[in-house]
Amino acid sequence: MSIEFVHVDVFSPEPYSGNSLAVFPDARGLSAAQMLRITQELRHFEAIFLEPTADRQSVRTRVFDLFEELPFAGHPIIGAAAVLHRESRGSDAQVRRVMLSAKTVTIVTERTERGYYGLLDQGTPEFLGTVQDRASIAKAFNLQPGDLRDDLPLEVVSTGLRYLVVPLRPGALERAGIPSDISELLRGFGAQFAVLLDEAALEVRHWNNDGIIEDVATGSAAGSVGAYRLKHGLARAGETFLLHQGRFNGRPSQLRIQTEGNREAPKSVKVGGDVAFVGRGTLEVLP
Missing domain, CATH: 3.10.310.10 (Diaminopimelate Epimerase; Chain A, domain 1)
Incomplete structure (x- = not known):
């Protein structure tokens, strides 16, 4: 066969x-x-x-x-x-x-x-809680606590897979990596995976939890990021924004994201490419 x-x-x-x-x-x-x-x-x-x-x-x-x-x-x-x-x-x-x-x-x-x-x-996205342990999250990605934005929360968001959204300061994304498996750490926060977000550049990075393979363009993570941005007033409902990924492994990708609803009640997230x-x-x- x-x-x-x-x-x-x-x-x-x-x-x-x-x-x-x-x-x-x-x-x-x-x-x-x-x-x-x-x-x-x-x-x-x-x-x-x-x-x-x-x-x-x-x-x-x-x-x-x-x-x-x-x-x-x-x-x-x-x-x-x-x-x-x-x-x-x-x-x-x-x-x-x-x-x-x-x-x-x-x-x-x-x-x-x-x-x-x-x-x-x-x-419809689900918001599953915030994470207060910034030091542990920063260390998990080989970063310093000061590399994380202190004006935005670390939050678990799902449109099908549970992602911890980690907003970073400009310039931190290129220094990030996963030195050891983060599965157990994420599980303790109710997340399956994590996505790093540079809000200023609208760029993200995501790896398998062992850090060996970096994803090029992650549609499920983009959905979580879209919902997160709507909830925290970073995106407007009905408008499409462009999210970038894949630059660091030589396969630049563009993901188009549109959200519906409002900050208090996001209704849907659409991801296109x-x-x-x-x-x-x-x-x-x-x-």
């Missing part, structure tokens, strides 16, 4: 930039263990496996990173929706329901001059 996949780059209109992704348009019959092994073999940051349904506008999906299945992720959904749009050969905008293990989301895709663009509605097609492949042997 063989299986086909499509290689796309998300959050960039240019191939070989943005966040790479393997999309398996028809992964029926694969087990979770096989999906994980395939993701590890291909070495993209994440891979997404699709299961077609009777409704062409709905698709079941499973997303894996190099370690485990994820209940939600941003750039895999945008990339997968662009692949389905391209394979449908439709020229008009398309709306799809994407069913994940944790939630169902809606995404709109449209053709562009250079590829495709997807806008993912991540739904371009998708560039790189190629196709076939796995002739399955694990």
Whole structure:
């Protein structure tokens, strides 16, 4: 048995930039263990496996990173929706329901001059508490407490994955890193991951919790940042702002974020980006 996949780059209109992704348009019959092994073999940051349904506008999906299945992720959904749009050969905008293990989301895709663009509605954000231990957080990222903004809170925000948003002073982002695994530290604060935010530059950085791999463009984290910025008066509802990521690992990416609601009651966060097609492949042997 063989299986086909499509290689796309998300959050960039240019191939070989943005966040790479393997999309398996028809992964029926694969087990979770096989999906994980395939993701590890291909070495993209994440891979997404699709299961077609009777409704062409709905698709079941499973997303894996190099370690485990994820209940939600941003750039895999945008990339997968662009692949389905391209394979449908439709020229008009398309709306799809994407069913994940944790939630169902809606995404709109449209053709562009250079590829495709997807806008993912991540739904209503959750604000899960602030963190007061600034010294421990600074140390976890190889920074000093003075590198953290003291006028903005450290806060756990989720649109599907629980991110600790860490606002930094200008210049601190480039000095940041993770010298040792932060999973246990984050778990104590009710977070799964962390994202560092330079509000002045509208730029973020995010790593796997062991600090070995830095992500290029993190759609789920961008959703949390968008909700955070709306709540704290840094963004206006209904307006789109551009978030930058990937500069430090040579794959600059741009994520477009739009929030709805108000500071007291954010209603939804939408994250959008371009998708560039790189190629196709076939796995002739399955694990």
